[in-house]
Amino acid sequence: MSVFDDTRKPFLPDEAATLALGAALARELRPGMVVFLEGDLGAGKTTLTRGLLHALGHTGRVKSPTYTLVEPYTVSNLYLYHFDLYRFHDPMEWEDAGFRDYFNPESICLIEWADKAEGLLPAPDLLIRLVPEGQGRRAEIVAATPLGTECLARLALN
Numbered sequence: 001m002s003v004f005d006d007t008r009k010p011f012l013p014d015e016a017a018t019l020a021l022g023a024a025l026a027r028e029l030r031p032g033m034v035v036f037l038e039g040d041l042g043a044g045k046t047t048l049t050r051g052l053l054h055a056l057g058h059t060g061r062v063k064s065p066t067y068t069l070v071e072p073y074t075v076s077n078l079y080l081y082h083f084d085l086y087r088f089h090d091p092m093e094w095e096d097a098g099f100r101d102y103f104n105p106e107s108i109c110l111i112e113w114a115d116k117a118e119g120l121l122p123a124p125d126l127l128i129r130l131v132p133e134g135q136g137r138r139a140e141i142v143a144a145t146p147l148g149t150e151c152l153a154r155l156a157l158n
Contacts, residue, residue, distance in 0.1 A: 008139075008141040008155065009138055010138075010139050010141075011136060011137075011139075012044070012130075012137050012138070013136040014135075014136060015044075017136070018048050018051060018130075018137070018139075019048075019054070021139055022047070022048045022052035022053075022054075022055065023052065023054070024055075024156060025048075026051075026052045027154075028154045028155050029052075029108050030108075030151065031078060031108060032104070032105040032107070033108050033125045033126070033147060034109045034121070034122050034123070034126075035108070035110045035111070035126045035127075035128060036111050036124040036127045036128070037110055037111065037112045037130070038127065038128065038130070039129060041086075043130040043131070043132070045064075045130060046063070046082075048128070048130070048139075049082050049110055052110075053073055053075065056078065056080070057075050058075045064084055065082050065083060065084040065112075069083065069085070069087070070082065070083045070084075070099060078108065079106055079108070080107065080108045080109075080110070081107060081108070081109045081110070082110045082112075083099065083110065083111040084111075084112040084113060085113040085114065086116065088113070088117060091116065091118055091119060091120050092120075093116075094116075094117035094120045094121070095120060103121075103122050111124075123145060125144060125145045125148035125151065126142065126148045126151060126152065127140075127141075127142040127144055128141050129142075141155070
């Protein structure tokens with residue numbers, strides 16, 4: 001689908017709320033999904049990912065893939081790849097990096113700074129924007145595919 005079907009906009013007053021949103025997403029994401037994470041530097045994209053991974057059972061450190069470009073995780077027979085394309089200067093760097101194979105029916109791909117590979121990435125199922133608001137942030141979660149719409153419909157936000 002090319003039209004965004006549904007949007008949720010929870011307010012996240014602190015880091016704990018951002019981690020909790022990640023945990024809620026972990027329960028609803030399915031293999032094969034692509035999620036774009038948007039927000040300025042320090043907006044909470046990696047914190048959200050940490051909450052998601054810890055809810056899936058990952059007990060190790062979760063770090064930003066700014067310098068490695070991708071951090072792979074295998075948790076509960078699930079392959080999850082956390083990309084950070086911030087350092088790309090040309091969308092063709094995506095092709096040169098050879099990441100295309102990571103996008104498959106068995107994996108979940110979370111991508112920060114997806115605009116840096118514009119036109120080369122698969123369409124996102126979900127788009128999550130983290131925007132500063134007061135002392136916290138607002139998360140705007142948008143479904144962009146039927147799979148994303150199903151995921152968002154199941155997402156329980158407190």
